[in-house]
Amino acid sequence: MDYLFNLAQAEVPAVSKTPLVVIICYLGLLLGLALFSGRFFRGTSKDYFVASHSIGPFMLLMSVFGTTMTAFALVGSTGKAFQKGVGTYGLMASSSGLIHAACFFLIGIKVWSIAKRHGYVTQIQFFRNRFESNGIGYLLFPCLVLLVIPYLLIGVIGSYRVMGPATAGMFIDLFPQAGPLNGSVPPWIIGLVICGVVLAYIFAGGSRAAAWANTFQTLVFMAMGVLAFYLISRALGGVAAASEQIYPGHLVRTPGELEVTTKAGAFQREIGIPPIQFLTYMFIPLSVGMFPHLFQHWLTAKSAKSFRLTVIAHPLCIMVVWVPCVLIGLWATGVFNTPPLAEWPKPVVSIMGGTDDAGVGKVLSVVVKFLIVNPLIAGLVTAGILAAIMSSLDSQFLCLGTIFTNDIVLHNQSKERFTDKQIVLIARSFVVAIVLLTYILSLVLKDVQNVFDLAVWSFSGFAALTSLVFTALYWKGATKAGAYACITAVAVSWVYFFAKSGWGGEYTVFSSEHRTDDGVMPVAICFVLGLVSMIVVSLFTKKPSDETIKKFFP
Amino acid sequence: MKTGIIIFIFITFAVLHQDTWNWDNGNLLFGFIPVGLAYHAGYSIVAAIFWACVVKFAWPKRLEEWADGGEKL
Numbered sequence: 001m002d003y004l005f006n007l008a009q010a011e012v013p014a015v016s017k018t019p020l021v022v023i024i025c026y027l028g029l030l031l032g033l034a035l036f037s038g039r040f041f042r043g044t045s046k047d048y049f050v051a052s053h054s055i056g057p058f059m060l061l062m063s064v065f066g067t068t069m070t071a072f073a074l075v076g077s078t079g080k081a082f083q084k085g086v087g088t089y090g091l092m093a094s095s096s097g098l099i100h101a102a103c104f105f106l107i108g109i110k111v112w113s114i115a116k117r118h119g120y121v122t123q124i125q126f127f128r129n130r131f132e133s134n135g136i137g138y139l140l141f142p143c144l145v146l147l148v149i150p151y152l153l154i155g156v157i158g159s160y161r162v163m164g165p166a167t168a169g170m171f172i173d174l175f176p177q178a179g180p181l182n183g184s185v186p187p188w189i190i191g192l193v194i195c196g197v198v199l200a201y202i203f204a205g206g207s208r209a210a211a212w213a214n215t216f217q218t219l220v221f222m223a224m225g226v227l228a229f230y231l232i233s234r235a236l237g238g239v240a241a242a243s244e245q246i247y248p249g250h251l252v253r254t255p256g257e258l259e260v261t262t263k264a265g266a267f268q269r270e271i272g273i274p275p276i277q278f279l280t281y282m283f284i285p286l287s288v289g290m291f292p293h294l295f296q297h298w299l300t301a302k303s304a305k306s307f308r309l310t311v312i313a314h315p316l317c318i319m320v321v322w323v324p325c326v327l328i329g330l331w332a333t334g335v336f337n338t339p340p341l342a343e344w345p346k347p348v349v350s351i352m353g354g355t356d357d358a359g360v361g362k363v364l365s366v367v368v369k370f371l372i373v374n375p376l377i378a379g380l381v382t383a384g385i386l387a388a389i390m391s392s393l394d395s396q397f398l399c400l401g402t403i404f405t406n407d408i409v410l411h412n413q414s415k416e417r418f419t420d421k422q423i424v425l426i427a428r429s430f431v432v433a434i435v436l437l438t439y440i441l442s443l444v445l446k447d448v449q450n451v452f453d454l455a456v457w458s459f460s461g462f463a464a465l466t467s468l469v470f471t472a473l474y475w476k477g478a479t480k481a482g483a484y485a486c487i488t489a490v491a492v493s494w495v496y497f498f499a500k501s502g503w504g505g506e507y508t509v510f511s512s513e514h515r516t517d518d519g520v521m522p523v524a525i526c527f528v529l530g531l532v533s534m535i536v537v538s539l540f541t542k543k544p545s546d547e548t549i550k551k552f553f554p
Numbered sequence: 555m556k557t558g559i560i561i562f563i564f565i566t567f568a569v570l571h572q573d574t575w576n577w578d579n580g581n582l583l584f585g586f587i588p589v590g591l592a593y594h595a596g597y598s599i600v601a602a603i604f605w606a607c608v609v610k611f612a613w614p615k616r617l618e619e620w621a622d623g624g625e626k627l
Contacts, residue, residue: 090593
């Protein structure tokens with residue numbers, strides 16, 4: 001097979017600070033726009049938490065889509081396609097198009113209606129009233145927070161993985177270090193800047209600023225994804241030529257093995273997607289039904305009609321982002337599988353670690369760096385990746401601040417205890433504390449092996465809990481005891497499987513001796529256990545009062 | 555009846571997502587897009603059309619009117 005792009009002869013791009021300048025300009029623009037949106041802030045807690053229900057269809061689509069697409073969408077999809085092959089799109093993207101839209105239609109619109117009618121701003125308020133139980137809030141609260149934190153860390157650590165290679169060699173005198181990232185901006189500065197920018201606009205404008213910023217960032221990362229696709233295909237001689245050199249095993253979903261040579265020696269990479277995993281992975285997209293940050297975005301909608309565009313266009317937006325990224329990952333199989341490792345330029349070997357499994361998250365960065373030699377464009381594409389990361393971070397920070405304020409601090413207080421201004425101040429203080437905690441945790445855990453495997457565990461927990469919200473909305477017979485049983489079953493089973501995975505690795509249940517991924521996804525079992533627990537326990541326990549039924553089943 | 559049809563189509567979609575017939579197909583469609591990817595990209599487009607039909611024919615109008623009937627925050 002002839003390969004169009006020969007890394008052995010590739011020119012190592014000269015170090016230029018232009019990408020960093022572009023990224024700084026982008027962050028400045030984002031900050032300016034979001035702070036400008038703060039001028040529309042009405043000073044009330046309702047405006048801070050849910051933008052006074054004023055967000056129209058387009059901004060709702062952009063903010064919901066931007067929030068759903070994390071670093072996972074751009075960096076993870078490329079890396080996963082490079083690692084597993086063409087099945088990545090079906091595994092994660094097309095199923096999400098169908099199921100996310102179903103969640104927005106069946107859960108989002110109904111939750112928005114009930115929350116608007118009764119004045120809820122958090123999920124926990126909704127569940128406390130639906131199941132006539134304060135305790136359920138205290139049970140659910142740690143579950144939601146513990147599941148959001150890894151999701152937050154994915155974003156911040158993802159920014160380190162992107163910015164490290166992108167700035168390597170820029171500041172050798174200022175930030176010398178051994179290895180491939182010599183002279184790169186260190187993680188503590190990257191985290192400080194990323195978290196600082198997000199904090200600044202969330203602090204100033206709350207939900208409205210998040211919606212404005214997300215709209216801008218979503219447009220940026222969609223455009224940059226397409227631009228990167230075009231430029232990389234051009235560097236490889238056009239889309240047809242680029243696809244011709246894809247490693248054949250990556251063009252099909254058939255499970256197989258590929259021998260990969262790394263600095264540490266050779267190993268067999270599992271490629272392809274086993275059928276049982278492909279089937280049970282369909283439970284993962286159910287996570288959007290229980291994401292607390294999406295719940296908050298839903299509540300910002302001006303009317304139920306605002307959801308229409310989101311429901312219809314979401315599968316298309318996923319396609320626009322994921323198809324180019326998956327193709328780039330597939331093209332990279334041709335780029336990085338030849339020539340032999342010994343002939344690679346040193347910077348590529350050291351950055352990719354010989355494309356071992358921990359290094360797959362860096363595929364997009366390295367491809368951008370070596371194939372899009374223009375530093376201006378490389379800066380724009382890197383800014384696009386950061387946009388995807390930050391468009392999720394802001395909503396997550398804000399939602400945790402909202403949950404702490406409303407479900408813990410204000411929950412047992414009389415309405416007169418705090419003024420509206422004080423409530424906003426409390427929420428802002430919590431947001432600052434959460435940003436600080438995330439920043440510190442991200443520095444401690446920045447070397448976690450594959451940050452994207454952690455994402456799947458976070459999604460799995462939320463997806464399994466979707467059985468709770470679905471039965472709460474559609475089954476009058478769902479009881480308080482059933483809800484407790486559901487949450488407990490999900491929590492216990494999730495922790496069990498998480499521990500079995502080695503606390504965050506790739507893991508499937510009933511897998512064979514030869515592979516780790518040819519069994520059932522744990523999320524499917526957790527979801528079914530939660531649903532069955534809810535149904536069985538509800539059938540034998542006290543039903544909700546007529547007043548509650550009237551309130552939630554109009 | 556309407557709900558039943560939507561559920562039936564949704565389940566059909568879930569089954570079609572498995573496209574076992576494409577599992578081993580390594581051909582390139584239009585000379586550049588692997589068949590397995592092209593199928594699922596098309597699937598995304600058809601999913602959008604499906605949801606457009608659901609929004610058009612099964613919109614929860616009564617729920618919307620109820621929500622707009624009062625606000626207590």
